[in-house]
Amino acid sequence: MISSPLMTVMVDAVRKAARGLRRDFGEVENLQVSRKGPGDFVSAADRKAEEVLRDALLKARPGYGLVLEENGIIEGTDKSHTWHIDPLDGTSNFLHGVPHFAVSVGLEREGQIVAGAIFDPIKDELFVAERGKGAYLNNRRLRVSGRQDMADALVGYGTPYLGRGSHPRLLRELGAVMAVAGGTRRMGSAALDMAYVACGRLDAYWERDLQTYDFAAGVILVREAGGFVTSADGAAEPLAPRSVACGNEGLHRDLVAILKKVQAA
Numbered sequence: 001m002i003s004s005p006l007m008t009v010m011v012d013a014v015r016k017a018a019r020g021l022r023r024d025f026g027e028v029e030n031l032q033v034s035r036k037g038p039g040d041f042v043s044a045a046d047r048k049a050e051e052v053l054r055d056a057l058l059k060a061r062p063g064y065g066l067v068l069e070e071n072g073i074i075e076g077t078d079k080s081h082t083w084h085i086d087p088l089d090g091t092s093n094f095l096h097g098v099p100h101f102a103v104s105v106g107l108e109r110e111g112q113i114v115a116g117a118i119f120d121p122i123k124d125e126l127f128v129a130e131r132g133k134g135a136y137l138n139n140r141r142l143r144v145s146g147r148q149d150m151a152d153a154l155v156g157y158g159t160p161y162l163g164r165g166s167h168p169r170l171l172r173e174l175g176a177v178m179a180v181a182g183g184t185r186r187m188g189s190a191a192l193d194m195a196y197v198a199c200g201r202l203d204a205y206w207e208r209d210l211q212t213y214d215f216a217a218g219v220i221l222v223r224e225a226g227g228f229v230t231s232a233d234g235a236a237e238p239l240a241p242r243s244v245a246c247g248n249e250g251l252h253r254d255l256v257a258i259l260k261k262v263q264a265a
């Protein structure tokens with residue numbers, strides 16, 4: 001486990017937000033739900049969890065900026081630090097009673113993600129990472145998978161909400177990956193997809209049309225677990241392109257090559 005004042009702040013915040021989510025998941029049919037766009041829902045649980053995170057992080061680090069999924073951007077006085085906050089990653093799973101969702105917080109310092117915490121309250125799995133200090137699942141140090149052959153690999157991906165993003169391209173990419181990968185999974189939480197790459201449950205993962213709060217924490221988790229993360233186009237920092245491809249060194253390279261070939265065709 002990582003013991004640092006920063007990690008204590010992050011872990012306390014995600015655990016506190018997750019307490020409400022666990023409660024609300026038990027009576028999800030009573031939650032107030034509204035639609036942000038076609039197929040894109042937000043519930044009172046998302047909003048409450050975000051308030052808990054915002055208040056906890058503002059209290060602990062008053063000057064830092066915040067990028068919040070449900071409440072937008074809060075500019076900080078400290079321009080070099082920004083939190084990227086997803087209070088409930090996997091809202092569709094949550095609202096359908098599928099027990100696979102997480103709270104995710106990543107910290108950006110001078111354009112680089114330097115710390116992340118992702119908490120799955122149903123499985124009681126806390127994934128944390130800080131630059132130079134490693135990545136952990138609960139108390140276990142993480143390492144990405146050692147598989148080298150795409151034919152053996154389990155590859156995660158994500159699909160954008162209806163009306164957002166490029167579905168025809170995704171279908172071509174998925175076809176190309178399915179033709180060579182051992183298996184594919186669309187699990188429904190970008191944060192957990194990346195946490196699963198960090199701990200070797202998935203061998204690789206890609207998704208486009210994301211927001212920074214979907215993947216910020218995942219970036220540092222995968223890197224600190226010895227993996228590689230770029231944008232889906234292979235650009236070194238995924239924050240600006242807002243897409244992700246990740247895996248161990250070899251499978252990340254192979255995945256990006258497949259995506260590039262589809263792009264060029």
Ligand code: IPD
Nearest residue numbers: 088089090091158159188189190
């Ligand atoms: C979504 C999830 C999903 C991914 C979507 C995200 P939300 O986040 O991470 O796995 O495919 O692109 O928007 O809306 O559940 O926080």
Ligand code: CA
Nearest residue numbers: 086089090214
């Ligand atoms: Ca999300």
Ligand code: CA
Nearest residue numbers: 069086088089
């Ligand atoms: Ca969310």
Ligand code: CA
Nearest residue numbers: 041042069091
């Ligand atoms: Ca959402």
